[in-house]
Amino acid sequence: xxxxxxxxxxxESEKDVEPRLxxxxxxxxxxxxxxxxxxCDTTNCGACTILLEGKSVKSCTMFAVQADGREVTTIExxxxxxxxxxxxxRAFWENHGLQCGYCTPGMVMQAAWLLSENPDPTExxxxxxxxxxxxxxxxxxxxxxxxxxxxxxxRTEGKARR
Amino acid sequence: xLPRSFQYFAPTTLEEATSLLREHRGDVKxxxxxxxxxxxxxxxxxxxxxxVDINRVKGLDYVEESEDGxxxxxxxxxxxxxxxxxxxxxxxxxxxxxxxGSIGDSQVRNLxxxxxxxxxxxxxxxxGATILALRGELTVLGxxxxxxxxxxxxxxxxxxxxxxxxxxxxxxSVPIPPDKGSGGAYLKLxxxxxxxxxxxxxxxxxxxxxxxxxxxxxxxxxLTAVGPKNLRASKAEAGLVGNRLTKEAISEAxxxxxxxxxxxxxxxxxxxxxxxxxxxxxxxRALELAAARARKQGGRVQG
Numbered sequence: 001x002x003x004x005x006x007x008x009x010x011x012e013s014e015k016d017v018e019p020r021l022x023x024x025x026x027x028x029x030x031x032x033x034x035x036x037x038x039x040c041d042t043t044n045c046g047a048c049t050i051l052l053e054g055k056s057v058k059s060c061t062m063f064a065v066q067a068d069g070r071e072v073t074t075i076e077x078x079x080x081x082x083x084x085x086x087x088x089x090r091a092f093w094e095n096h097g098l099q100c101g102y103c104t105p106g107m108v109m110q111a112a113w114l115l116s117e118n119p120d121p122t123e124x125x126x127x128x129x130x131x132x133x134x135x136x137x138x139x140x141x142x143x144x145x146x147x148x149x150x151x152x153x154x155r156t157e158g159k160a161r162r
Numbered sequence: 163x164l165p166r167s168f169q170y171f172a173p174t175t176l177e178e179a180t181s182l183l184r185e186h187r188g189d190v191k192x193x194x195x196x197x198x199x200x201x202x203x204x205x206x207x208x209x210x211x212x213x214v215d216i217n218r219v220k221g222l223d224y225v226e227e228s229e230d231g232x233x234x235x236x237x238x239x240x241x242x243x244x245x246x247x248x249x250x251x252x253x254x255x256x257x258x259x260x261x262x263g264s265i266g267d268s269q270v271r272n273l274x275x276x277x278x279x280x281x282x283x284x285x286x287x288x289x290g291a292t293i294l295a296l297r298g299e300l301t302v303l304g305x306x307x308x309x310x311x312x313x314x315x316x317x318x319x320x321x322x323x324x325x326x327x328x329x330x331x332x333x334x335s336v337p338i339p340p341d342k343g344s345g346g347a348y349l350k351l352x353x354x355x356x357x358x359x360x361x362x363x364x365x366x367x368x369x370x371x372x373x374x375x376x377x378x379x380x381x382x383x384x385l386t387a388v389g390p391k392n393l394r395a396s397k398a399e400a401g402l403v404g405n406r407l408t409k410e411a412i413s414e415a416x417x418x419x420x421x422x423x424x425x426x427x428x429x430x431x432x433x434x435x436x437x438x439x440x441x442x443x444x445x446x447r448a449l450e451l452a453a454a455r456a457r458k459q460g461g462r463v464q465g
Contacts, residue, residue, distance in 0.1 A: 042201060056269050
């Protein structure tokens with residue numbers, strides 16, 4: 001077992017883990033943060049996307065030990081401390097950016113990274129930006145629309161955050 | 163899917179890292195971005211007893227010009243995304259940022275590293291072809307000290323490189339093409355977004371301006387996914403250098419590349435015959451694009 005200290009959604013957790021434990025299982029099973037989903041488990045679908053030091057990564061393809069001393073943000077960390085939805089979450093809600101919802105946490109986290117890099121993306125840039133996230137419902141039309149609306153809202157609210 | 167149990171090390175210095183690799187040689191893997199290693203471990207196609215995570219080693223993540231301004235020096239732990247977005251890379255060796263941006267998907271590019279991809283030597287990898295086109299070289303560090311290996315001597319076979327047990331790539335360096343009259347292009351055919359290439363090609367050209375601007379003085383062509391490793395299209399290159407870049411010359415070079423590649427049938431991405439044809443087609447398109455870029459002022463990637 002290896003002792004790791006990871007800051008998840010602003011809260012420090014110190015745990016003993018087996019080196020082979022994947023980050024997604026650490027989040028879901030050790031910390032109980034089940035908002036991050038396991039989809040394909042093969043680095044393909046992006047359902048397990050989280051932010052590591054502000055950058056989107058697939059948490060099924062990373063060991064928890066690699067996150068030692070690092071900052072992780074999951075879907076649970078997107079809302080404000082007062083429980084107000086993040087503009088990206090709100091845009092998904094308002095634009096019906098989800099059908100079954102399974103891909104949604106990953107889509108939201110990837111959108112957060114995309115908009116932190118490029119606050120005013122074109123439709124093409126959004127489509128390319130989420131090419132590592134699959135929606136089996138094929139609800140891409142509204143997902144793209146949600147990200148466009150989120151970008152607009154975040155630009156006007158001036159609260160683009162990683 | 164969980165990998166087999168292993169012992170994990172996270173050294174902070176190169177000395178520590180190489181000594182761990184030496185100590186556990188034969189049963190150890192280097193973990194850089196993990197974008198190939200971790201999937202292999204999860205599928206238990208690789209089950210190393212020891213994993214040396216080099217992400218905490220200082221001084222492996224950088225892009226800079228050499229002192230004489232002739233080469234771009236890239237730390238082996240540099241992420242694909244950093245190369246895709248670096249203003250220095252876009253300005254000096256735009257082919258590198260175009261190739262970087264075509265790898266996998268955004269999340270993979272945030273973690274995956276150039277050194278890791280080259281050490282993995284997957285024939286479907288995009289870096290091998292790109293570094294071949296640029297005639298780059300690798301610096302590797304092991305118990306015997308440091309050595310430099312030209313990319314042609316480094317890539318030996320599928321998943322096989324010239325790295326000795328206990329050696330680690332520390333740097334990739336590529337000559338900076340001339341400011342004027344050079345152009346590059348990386349193109350690949352994908353079944354779907356983010357898939358490994360069915361066929362891909364990296365091209366780097368320099369055109370001589372003095373001679374009405376289109377005599378080719380440098381040609382580098384690397385091929386992706388159409389052989390046991392990333393291949394250099396030597397005959398295609400030789401046919402271009404010293405000659406005018408006419409439509410015919412480009413067509414001939416494309417046919418030469420199609421002939422000299424060695425694809426295999428695969429049920430997912432098509433027959434060898436199809437891939438050979440695509441290698442030719444994409445070589446032609448990449449040559450045309452690189453030539454057009456070279457002819458533009460400065461020959462740099464536009465948009």
